Amino acid sequence: MKKMLIKIAVIMIVVLGTIYYLDTSKLFSFDEDHVEKRWDGLYKFSSENEVDLLILGNSKTYCGINPKTMSSRLGANTFVLATPNGSLTQSYYNLREALTVCKPKMVAIEVSTLNSTTMADKEGSGKSFLYKDFSARRNIYEKLITTPQWFDLEEYAFAWSTSIRNHNFLFTNTEQIEKNREKAKNIVVNNKLYLGRYVRFTSGIQDSILSKYKTDGPSVNGDSLTISNEQLNSLQLLIDLLKENNIQPVFFTIPVYKDHIENYDTRYNILTELIEDKYGYELFDFQQFYQEDMLKTDCFENTYGNQHMTYLGSLVVTYNLADSIQNSPNSIGLPNRKGDQLWHNIFYGEENYFYNNPMIKGSKVLFVQNDLIAPTCSIKEIGIVQEEKFKLIMAKVPKSCISESEKEDFQVQLIVDVKMKGKAQRIQVKLPYNKYHKPGEYYIYSMPVQDIEFVQILQTNIVNTKLTAPSN
Amino acid sequence: MSWKPEYIILIVASTLVDFGAGLAIEKADSKKRKKLWLFLSLFVNLGLLFTFKYWDFFNESIRDVLGTFSIQFEPSTLKLLLPVGISFYTFQTLSYTIDIYYGKIKPIKHLGIFATYVSFFPQLVAGPIERAKHLIPQFYNKVVFEYERVKNGLLLMLWGMFVKVVIADRLAILVNTVYKHDETHNYLLDHTGSSLFIATFFFMFQLYLDFSAYSNIAIGAARVLGFDLQSNFRRPYWATSIADFWHRWHISLSTWFRDYVYIPLGGNKRGIKRHLINLLITFVLSGVWHGASWNFALWGLLNGIFLIAQVFIDKRKKTKTSKASFVKRLLKSVLVMFLWGGSLVFFRAQTFDDAIYVFQNISIFGWDNLYELGLTASEFKFVFYCIIAIYILDYIQEKKDLYKILAGRNIVIRFAVYIVAILMIIYLGAYGENVGDNQFLYFQF
Numbered sequence: 001m002k003k004m005l006i007k008i009a010v011i012m013i014v015v016l017g018t019i020y021y022l023d024t025s026k027l028f029s030f031d032e033d034h035v036e037k038r039w040d041g042l043y044k045f046s047s048e049n050e051v052d053l054l055i056l057g058n059s060k061t062y063c064g065i066n067p068k069t070m071s072s073r074l075g076a077n078t079f080v081l082a083t084p085n086g087s088l089t090q091s092y093y094n095l096r097e098a099l100t101v102c103k104p105k106m107v108a109i110e111v112s113t114l115n116s117t118t119m120a121d122k123e124g125s126g127k128s129f130l131y132k133d134f135s136a137r138r139n140i141y142e143k144l145i146t147t148p149q150w151f152d153l154e155e156y157a158f159a160w161s162t163s164i165r166n167h168n169f170l171f172t173n174t175e176q177i178e179k180n181r182e183k184a185k186n187i188v189v190n191n192k193l194y195l196g197r198y199v200r201f202t203s204g205i206q207d208s209i210l211s212k213y214k215t216d217g218p219s220v221n222g223d224s225l226t227i228s229n230e231q232l233n234s235l236q237l238l239i240d241l242l243k244e245n246n247i248q249p250v251f252f253t254i255p256v257y258k259d260h261i262e263n264y265d266t267r268y269n270i271l272t273e274l275i276e277d278k279y280g281y282e283l284f285d286f287q288q289f290y291q292e293d294m295l296k297t298d299c300f301e302n303t304y305g306n307q308h309m310t311y312l313g314s315l316v317v318t319y320n321l322a323d324s325i326q327n328s329p330n331s332i333g334l335p336n337r338k339g340d341q342l343w344h345n346i347f348y349g350e351e352n353y354f355y356n357n358p359m360i361k362g363s364k365v366l367f368v369q370n371d372l373i374a375p376t377c378s379i380k381e382i383g384i385v386q387e388e389k390f391k392l393i394m395a396k397v398p399k400s401c402i403s404e405s406e407k408e409d410f411q412v413q414l415i416v417d418v419k420m421k422g423k424a425q426r427i428q429v430k431l432p433y434n435k436y437h438k439p440g441e442y443y444i445y446s447m448p449v450q451d452i453e454f455v456q457i458l459q460t461n462i463v464n465t466k467l468t469a470p471s472n
Numbered sequence: 473m474s475w476k477p478e479y480i481i482l483i484v485a486s487t488l489v490d491f492g493a494g495l496a497i498e499k500a501d502s503k504k505r506k507k508l509w510l511f512l513s514l515f516v517n518l519g520l521l522f523t524f525k526y527w528d529f530f531n532e533s534i535r536d537v538l539g540t541f542s543i544q545f546e547p548s549t550l551k552l553l554l555p556v557g558i559s560f561y562t563f564q565t566l567s568y569t570i571d572i573y574y575g576k577i578k579p580i581k582h583l584g585i586f587a588t589y590v591s592f593f594p595q596l597v598a599g600p601i602e603r604a605k606h607l608i609p610q611f612y613n614k615v616v617f618e619y620e621r622v623k624n625g626l627l628l629m630l631w632g633m634f635v636k637v638v639i640a641d642r643l644a645i646l647v648n649t650v651y652k653h654d655e656t657h658n659y660l661l662d663h664t665g666s667s668l669f670i671a672t673f674f675f676m677f678q679l680y681l682d683f684s685a686y687s688n689i690a691i692g693a694a695r696v697l698g699f700d701l702q703s704n705f706r707r708p709y710w711a712t713s714i715a716d717f718w719h720r721w722h723i724s725l726s727t728w729f730r731d732y733v734y735i736p737l738g739g740n741k742r743g744i745k746r747h748l749i750n751l752l753i754t755f756v757l758s759g760v761w762h763g764a765s766w767n768f769a770l771w772g773l774l775n776g777i778f779l780i781a782q783v784f785i786d787k788r789k790k791t792k793t794s795k796a797s798f799v800k801r802l803l804k805s806v807l808v809m810f811l812w813g814g815s816l817v818f819f820r821a822q823t824f825d826d827a828i829y830v831f832q833n834i835s836i837f838g839w840d841n842l843y844e845l846g847l848t849a850s851e852f853k854f855v856f857y858c859i860i861a862i863y864i865l866d867y868i869q870e871k872k873d874l875y876k877i878l879a880g881r882n883i884v885i886r887f888a889v890y891i892v893a894i895l896m897i898i899y900l901g902a903y904g905e906n907v908g909d910n911q912f913l914y915f916q917f
Contacts (some may be wrong), residue, residue, distance in 0.1 A: 001617050165904065172848050172851075
């Protein structure tokens with residue numbers, strides 16, 4: 001018996017060692033796994049910085065919240081730990097692991113994760129994402145605790161081993177194995193910090209979908225949105241965990257297009273009863289309090305079914321959430337790290353940074369002129385910011401100059417000496433109102449351009465286009 | 473296969489009735505009384521089997537027959553789930569009472585041992601169908617750990633797993649793609665010629681490998697526990713005649729029908745006509761045992777007809793040839809496979825019309841893209857080579873014991889074989905996401 005046990009042990013060690021080798025070699029992994037990148041990002045971010053605001057949710061969340069914009073607005077370190085098809089149960093176990101590496105002051109939870117599904121219901125792509133989420137996690141103890149909660153016994157091997165889960169690559173996706181093999185040979189270290197953002201949609205709802213809403217009606221009925229007992233239990237566990245760790249919870253809703261859902265009141269009432277009445281926490285529901293003037297068709301994915309926000313939509317919601325958190329009377333107050341070098345290293349010049357912070361000439365700000373006198377008002381800053389794929393001409397007009405209701409009617413008009421393709425020219429630049437920025441002290445007027453170099457601003461004007469437009 | 477907890481009552485009832493009937497038959501003082509107890513056992517066991525497996529089929533068949541005479545009959549169908557292993561344990565317990573009736577064995581007095589015999593887990597769900605004479609005495613033996621026995625059992629299980637997961641389940645993907653017929657669409661009608669041929673050919677090997685894999689796992693598991701079960705397959709695709717084939721295929725069921733149907737009917741002892749009728753009855757019943765449908769009955773009938781043809785061919789032969797050459801043997805085995813594969817169309821097709829469609833279209837020349845039938849090109853090639861490898865290994869096994877050959881190698885080679893086999897099961901197995909749930913085929917019976 002002993003002899004046999006030893007032999008079996010030797011065989012199992014070799015087999016398990018081979019599986020471990022194949023898993024760590026990542027031969028059977030998918031390309032660009034953003035779930036894995038998100039967890040790697042959290043571990044990296046946490047090792048170098050403190051996470052102040054952790055945001056949990058699903059794909060609506062990582063498409064709908066921009067952590068860089070949030071951080072530039074709040075001055076607090078924000079990380080989005082949302083997973084595709086994620087449920088609140090998933091969020092709870094992910095939070096457990098996250099708390100082993102960071103201690104956020106606040107955790108914001110997107111409530112579309114409170115739904116009717118259970119972990120056992122997950123199948124198809126939902127199950128695949130669950131496996132990916134689990135694989136990307138690193139804490140062995142937390143993974144052991146999570147395993148029976150997320151998976152059936154026959155799924156354990158798939159959960160723990162990528163190579164077993166994707167073994168069919170050997171027949172169905174040999175190109176991926178080859179690509180992974182090549183990648184392993186030429187490892188490229190990417191030092192760029194990933195904050196859990198995943199920009200997926202850049203164009204909004206088109207006419208075909210709008211007419212489908214008209215003919216078929218909304219695709220979601222708020223009356224039918226229920227919450228499973230499993231999710232309710234997880235919510236209780238999550239709140240207990242946050243209390244134990246002295247972390248303030250905040251709940252919010254990422255909106256969908258107004259015609260996408262009907263009877264939202266029913267859903268809203270269930271959520272408020274649960275979150276506000278039962279637990280006494282705030283719910284920032286951007287669906288119930290839908291901003292018709294901001295949330296236009298270009299803010300939402302062009303789909304009739306499961307809808308996400310576009311890049312522009314995410315800016316609207318991010319500002320709303322940031323301001324709701326900041327202005328809430330119950331807010332514990334997040335730290336403002338704008339003066340910290342570490343914060344500066346990460347967020348300086350990143351997405352929408354200069355909307356919320358002063359422009360200072362440097363590698364990101366190619367040109368800036370302060371306190372320019374226009375006939376009716378003094379413009380705080382006019383500058384050119386180098387974005388990833390374009391340059392952005394931006395003017396910050398104090399809110400006192402223009403009334404709130406008219407801000408979109410105005411343009412900032414400039415006469416500028418510029419160099420375009422090396423040629424000196426004098427041109428007029430008209431900057432429209434930037435509606436995807438929620439004003440703080442200033443209204444932003446901006447315009448993307450490809451190749452331009454400002455030499456000197458000669459004249460500045462703030463013009464109400466409605467008043468100056470020729471009438472018929 | 474399906475499972476409802478309350479169905480445990482069926483196996484308990486079957487156990488209690490046969491245990492009691494066995495004792496009563498022995499105690500009965502007259503032939504008439506013995507017969508009465510035997511009938512009670514037959515009535516209860518076959519009654520349960522009939523109710524759960526054949527009731528709906530029987531009623532629907534009556535409706536169809538009456539319908540041809542324009543007589544309306546709306547049968548009351550039960551739509552019951554088929555209890556796990558009912559066909560297998562019913563036959564196993566029946567053999568017990570029949571053997572006692574014919575005085576071949578003595579009844580046992582220990583209900584626990586009898587219950588273990590009926591519900592012995594390695595073979596409960598899909599056989600091999602054991603005989604009381606063979607299995608029950610083993611429950612009285614003291615089991616001690618024997619290295620060689622346990623190792624042998626584990627290797628049988630490993631081989632069974634390999635064959636099932638790596639080969640049979642991958643063959644199933646193509647077969648299921650071609651033969652698919654659901655409520656929304658009959659996909660079979662989308663295929664002709666080469667697709668039908670390759671799917672039928674693959675199914676012939678899928679059925680063999682799937683079922684023999686289960687049998688190997690069952691026999692191996694029992695062996696690890698210290699029990700010896702009878703073997704169920706003996707390289708059937710190297711059979712040189714249909715009669716030879718049935719001595720090699722699902723041996724435990726074939727011998728059951730031989731001993732409890734064919735011989736009691738008179739076998740070949742009552743003249744040629746009766747002999748042929750007995751063959752047909754036995755094979756049609758064997759077909760119906762597999763499933764409640766006319767397709768299975770036709771499958772059995774077809775095999776009965778093949779055997780009858782063989783009876784006539786054998787009669788014409790004056791002398792027996794001493795030893796067939798390899799080529800001759802190969803050709804014979806191919807012919808047997810051809811006939812057997814043809815009959816399997818009825819076994820696999822979901823309806824009679826589907827089976828007819830296959831026969832009508834399988835010979836139509838057409839070269840479909842075989843790599844679009846659910847398997848990638850590399851999978852197709854891999855599985856095809858596996859079939860050839862199995863066929864060759866079976867031939868070697870006819871001559872030599874592969875287990876002994878492996879056992880004679882040094883430890884490094886043996887370990888390498890074990891480890892590679894395990895890793896092949898893990899990495900080349902057809903399972904996981906996007907692969908269907910592949911139960912053993914015989915679980916459905």
